[in-house]
Amino acid sequence: MAIFDPVVRESTPSIIAGKLRTAIGRGQIPAGSQLVETELARELGVSRGPLREAMQRLTQEGLLISIRNRGIFVITMTEEEVRDMYVARTAVERAAAELILAKNGGKAVAAQLSRVVKAMKKAADKTDLDAMSEADMDYHSTLVSAAESPRLTRIHNTLLTETRMCLTALEQRYPDPHTRVGEHQAIADALARGDQDLVGTLLIRHMDDALERLTGGGHSEPAATA
Structure with a gap:
């Protein structure tokens, strides 16, 4: 044996x-x-x-x-494809959060996410936008990986690459990096409380805001947010 x-x-x-x-x-x-x-x-x-x-x-x-x-x-991505990509990302990340909460609650994962948020805050304090963007991506990757679903992770990796492509091509920047820090911490806090509805609401709001800034949305300087 x-x-x-x-x-x-x-x-x-x-x-x-x-x-x-x-x-x-x-x-x-x-x-x-x-x-x-x-x-x-x-x-x-x-x-x-x-x-x-x-x-x-x-x-x-x-x-x-x-x-x-x-x-x-x-590939090159049209605005319609960018919108479709964010629809898919929202669905994947909400599904990941639901799996996390169903398996063993969200406290341990929320602690991991909070550590990433601390890295985001340090980058924001230094106005290091590249480090901020990397930490932002790491946050969302950590969330989906914690669901321990190979298929969700595989899909999400492709979606994050497409997100990076959009941000890089448009040379996006955060208008206020600390605002983004707060958004990510709020999602982690809701996960720690086990509030699935609030996690979903915050993820949708976060993605909608990112999409609006990425595609223009009336802002003079779109923001680089994952």
Whole structure:
């Protein structure tokens, strides 16, 4: 009888896909760019086989698009697609919160989120907008990961990459970073109290506000918020 389960190592295509996903999200590979296999394989130090598999994964996720007789390109997002993306994010994050509360309550997860909020506050105090944005993304990633649903996490990773793409492309900035800190802490506090309805309401409000700022919404300077 075996004592240990086999060690599961991340596959090379998975690692490559992760690197490409991050580069796309951060704007290092801009929207609309064509991916050239030979150049990417050389830069990543990998063969073209696992690279193609990684690119196929991102195509299935919707981050890349294959155009016949032309090649593979990073997607560009219309305003309608951005709105649809936020609808999906709201649904995923609310579902994650419901799972967390149904399994073992939200206090432990809320404590994790509060630690991320502290990092957000430090970044806000220093007006470090890049660190603020990273902490913002980390907050939402932590929330969904805590639900321990592989499918929700997989979907959410793609949605966060699309969010990063939008923010990077439009060079968004927070008009008042401390306001965003308060919003995130309020969600964590509602989760700690086990108030599922309030968590849902706050998440919807948070996403609606982010979408409004991202798409213009009458603001002179849209805000970078996840």
